[in-house]
Each structure stands twice: as structure tokens, then as C-alpha cells.
Amino acid sequence: MSSHPHSYYAATANSAPAFDVLDGDTTVDVCVIGGGIAGCSTALHLAEKGFRVVLLESQRIGWGASGRSGGQAIVGYACGYGKLIDAVGLDDARRMWQISIDGLDLIKERVARHGIDCDLHWGQMHTAVKPRQREELLVEQRDLQQHFDYPVEFMERDAVQQILATERYCAGLYDVRSGHLHPLNYTLGLAAAAQAAGARICEQSPALQVDHSDPAVVVTARGSIKARFVALCCNAYVEGLEPALRNRIMPVGTYIVATETLGEARITELMRRNAAVSDVNFVLDYFRRSADHRLIFGGRVSYSGLDPFDTARATRKRMLNVFPQLADVRIDYSWGGYVEITMSRAPDFGRMAPNIYYAQGFSGHGMALAGIAGQMIAAAISGQAERFDLFTKLRHRDFPGGPLLRMPSLVLAMLWYRMRDWL
Numbered sequence: 001m002s003s004h005p006h007s008y009y010a011a012t013a014n015s016a017p018a019f020d021v022l023d024g025d026t027t028v029d030v031c032v033i034g035g036g037i038a039g040c041s042t043a044l045h046l047a048e049k050g051f052r053v054v055l056l057e058s059q060r061i062g063w064g065a066s067g068r069s070g071g072q073a074i075v076g077y078a079c080g081y082g083k084l085i086d087a088v089g090l091d092d093a094r095r096m097w098q099i100s101i102d103g104l105d106l107i108k109e110r111v112a113r114h115g116i117d118c119d120l121h122w123g124q125m126h127t128a129v130k131p132r133q134r135e136e137l138l139v140e141q142r143d144l145q146q147h148f149d150y151p152v153e154f155m156e157r158d159a160v161q162q163i164l165a166t167e168r169y170c171a172g173l174y175d176v177r178s179g180h181l182h183p184l185n186y187t188l189g190l191a192a193a194a195q196a197a198g199a200r201i202c203e204q205s206p207a208l209q210v211d212h213s214d215p216a217v218v219v220t221a222r223g224s225i226k227a228r229f230v231a232l233c234c235n236a237y238v239e240g241l242e243p244a245l246r247n248r249i250m251p252v253g254t255y256i257v258a259t260e261t262l263g264e265a266r267i268t269e270l271m272r273r274n275a276a277v278s279d280v281n282f283v284l285d286y287f288r289r290s291a292d293h294r295l296i297f298g299g300r301v302s303y304s305g306l307d308p309f310d311t312a313r314a315t316r317k318r319m320l321n322v323f324p325q326l327a328d329v330r331i332d333y334s335w336g337g338y339v340e341i342t343m344s345r346a347p348d349f350g351r352m353a354p355n356i357y358y359a360q361g362f363s364g365h366g367m368a369l370a371g372i373a374g375q376m377i378a379a380a381i382s383g384q385a386e387r388f389d390l391f392t393k394l395r396h397r398d399f400p401g402g403p404l405l406r407m408p409s410l411v412l413a414m415l416w417y418r419m420r421d422w423l
């Protein structure tokens with residue numbers, strides 16, 4: 001049985017059953033492919049509506065990005081509200097904004113309803129490293145209020161320093177509705193809730209082929225599933241299963257370290273509020289406190305795949321750039337995973353065929369969006385597609401360069417953005 005990659009989350013995972021491998025042929029209403037937050041949420045909502053559901057996960061539940069994430073559940077979209085308004089107009093952008101708020105409320109509701117022990121806390125701050133970014137945060141605060149009636153608190157340098165023991169940031173935007181959680185335990189909790197609602201969950205059962213027929217047929221190594229509907233929730237790990245989906249997202253490697261436990265007094269001195277923080281650089285730093293008083297710090301991206309470079313050392317260096325006072329602190333865990341980005345950084349939802357749905361490309365906002373995407377797929381399958389179809393209005397392009405050249409082209413493009421972060 002393969003296991004979750006070594007990480008702080010795997011080491012502190014709640015006990016969860018190992019689910020069976022799919023063996024034999026079966027017929028259901030819906031086959032969900034992918035056992036991250038999107039897939040588990042889809043399965044849970046469908047099972048609650050009375051559909052017969054099988055979820056296939058190629059490794060373990062939460063093995064992908066959902067079990068490795070920085071865990072920051074943030075309102076809005078990675079592409080920014082401006083691009084949404086340009087793409088679909090203000091009214092639909094407002095509806096989409098509301099959906100991202102609903103994504104946060106859904107986490108709150110699911111955690112309470114299913115008693116999911118995942119260390120959920122509210123409060124999140126975006127921080128500015130440079131004066132130019134301070135101005136951008138001011139504009140954002142004004143626009144969020146004006147366009148979406150969404151209040152966030154603007155903080156000057158001194159106010160930020162009341163919360164964070166660092167001189168790195170010159171301003172911040174504080175949002176009380178966004179928050180953070182233990183992403184693996186949240187995902188495991190959703191899977192347990194889906195199973196309790198009647199969904200069948202299979203691990204170690206990669207879908208090898210999806211026939212776009214009606215009913216669809218999904219083939220695994222030891223069995224097959226005939227299903228009226230399929231939900232593809234494989235995201236950055238989709239690989240060859242659906243090349244058309246893979247071509248529209250780029251798996252970007254990002255890395256996290258967890259320090260040794262610092263004790264409550266020292267972590268509170270560092271971060272006075274138990275809120276998540278991320279800066280607004282393109283190659284951003286993001287961090288938060290763990291339940292057992294560690295600093296969980298992520299940063300650095302690799303557009304050329306998860307490289308063998310000493311990621312713990314490089315990520316620790318970024319951490320010390322923010323908190324030099326942690327120079328004496330040991331790193332206990334270090335891990336990485338793929339974030340799935342689209343060209344526009346807007347999420348990519350749609351149908352491969354009338355009965356084959358997908359949701360991918362949350363571009364670093366999946367903690368809040370993946371769960372609500374699952375709810376929207378379930379609603380669409382049961383005949384209420386308005387919210388899901390809002391997102392199909394967003395046009396997505398393949399990454400340029402085809403399978404061979406898209407990675408080098410992106411590396412070059414990203415170099416430009418990195419240089420911009422330095423200015």
C-alpha cells in the first residue's frame with residue numbers, strides 16, 4: 001500500500017481506514033475520479049442526494065495537493081477580481097465572488113456537521129513587501145468594498161508589526177472570513193463523510209481510461225465502472241488520462257517546511273494572531289501556525305518540476321528572510337507538491353462530454369474553491385447547473401509550446417515575473 005508523502009500533515013493525520021482497491025465490474029450513477037478535496041466533496045454531495053457513487057483514487061485519499069497544501073483558505077480567485085470582471089462582466093463576477101465566499105462557508109459547515117478535526121482557524125492577511133504593493137493593496141481594499149461589498153482591513157507597517165514579528169512587510173490586508181486548516185485531515189474527513197453518506201471509495205485504483213460514451217465506461221487495472229456521469233477531479237495529477245485537460249494546466253512545484261515545535265509562547269510572539277499570511281509577490285511566501293505550535297512556511301516554486309535540489313534548505317532560507325530570529329530552529333519536515341495553474345489563473349470548470357464534468361486549475365486557491373466546485377458539479381449533475389455554468393463562460397487556452405516546449409516557455413515567462421518581484 002503506498003502512503004502519503006512524508007510531511008507534517010502525514011505525521012499528524014487522523015486515523016483513517018485504508019479503502020479497498022476496485023476489483024471487478026460495477027454500474028453506478030456517478031464515477032468520481034480523484035480523491036482530493038474536489039473529488040471527495042463531489043462524492044459527498046452526490047451521495048447525500050441519493051446518487052450511487054464510486055470514487056477512484058490512484059494512490060491514497062489526500063495524496064495529491066489537498067494533503068500537502070499550505071492550507072490557506074482564501075476568498076476570491078488567483079487571477080484577481082479585475083480579470084474576472086473583464087472576462088464575464090461585473091454581475092457575473094459578483095456571482096463568482098459570492099461563490100468563493102460560499103466556499104469558505106462550506107468548509108465551516110462541513111467541519112461542524114461532520115465533526116472534522118482539522119484545526120480550522122479564521123483570519124488571513126495578504127502582505128506587501130514593497131511600496132508599489134502597498135498601493136495595490138489600497139486599491140484592492142477600495143475595489144472589494146465598491147464592487148463586491150466585501151470589507152477587508154488595510155494595515156500600515158506598524159499595525160502589521162503588531163501581529164507579525166518581522167520588518168519585512170510595509171502593509172497588509174486582513175480578512176476575517178478567510179482562514180487556514182490542516183488540509184490532509186480536512187480531506188480525510190470529507191472522504192469519511194462521503195462514505196458514511198453511502199459513497200464507495202476505492203484507493204490504489206487509478207482510472208486508466210475514460211470512454212466518452214453514454215453511459216461512460218471507466219477502466220482500472222482490475223475492474224471497470226459503467227456510469228451515467230463522470231466527474232474528473234484529478235487536477236495537476238491528471239497526466240495522460242485526459243490530454244486536453246492536462247494541456248490547459250501547468251503543474252508548478254511548490255515547497256513547504258515545518259519547524260520543530262516552538263512552544264505556545266514563542267510562536268505567539270512571532271505571530272500574535274493565529275491567522276494565515278501570504279505576501280503578494282508572484283513567487284510568494286506563505287505561512288501559518290500549526291496546532292502544536294510550529295511554523296509552517298511555504299515558498300519558492302519550480303516551473304521545471306519537483307527538482308531534487310535541497311528544498312528544505314532553500315525554503316528555510318526564505319523563512320529566515322522573514323523571521324531571522326528563527327536561525328536556531330530545527331526543520332522537522334519538508335515536502336513539496338504540484339499546484340495546478342491555468343494560463344489566466346482563473347479556475348477551469350466544464351464538460352468533456354454532456355455527461356463528463358471536470359474542475360481543475362484553482363491556481364493556488366483550491367482550499368476554498370475545490371470543495372464548492374464539488375458541490376457545484378453535484379448540483380449540475382442533479383439538474384441545477386446555473387452556478388457551474390457561470391464558470392464555463394471563462395475561456396481557457398492551452399499552454400503554448402505543446403507537450404515538449406510548454407515547460408521551457410513557462411520557465412522563461414516566470415523568470416520575467418521573478419525579476420518583477422525584485423523591483
Ligand SMILES: Cc1cc2nc3c(=O)[nH]c(=O)nc-3n(C[C@H](O)[C@H](O)[C@H](O)COP(=O)(O)OP(=O)(O)OC[C@H]3O[C@@H](n4cnc5c(N)ncnc54)[C@H](O)[C@@H]3O)c2cc1C
Nearest residue numbers: 034036037038058064065066069070072207337365366367
Ligand atoms: C505545497 C502546496 C501548497 C499549496 N498551498 C495552498 C494554499 O495555501 N491555499 C490554497 O488555496 N491552495 C493551495 N495549494 C493548492 C491546493 O492544495 C489545490 O488547489 C487543491 O488541493 C486541489 O484539490 P483537488 O482535489 O482539485 O486536487 P488534488 O488534491 O491534487 O487531488 C487530485 C487527486 O487525483 C488523483 N488522481 C489523478 N489521476 C488519477 C487517476 N487517473 N485515477 C484516479 N485518481 C487520480 C491524484 O492521486 C490526487 O490525489 C497548494 C498546493 C500545494 C501542492
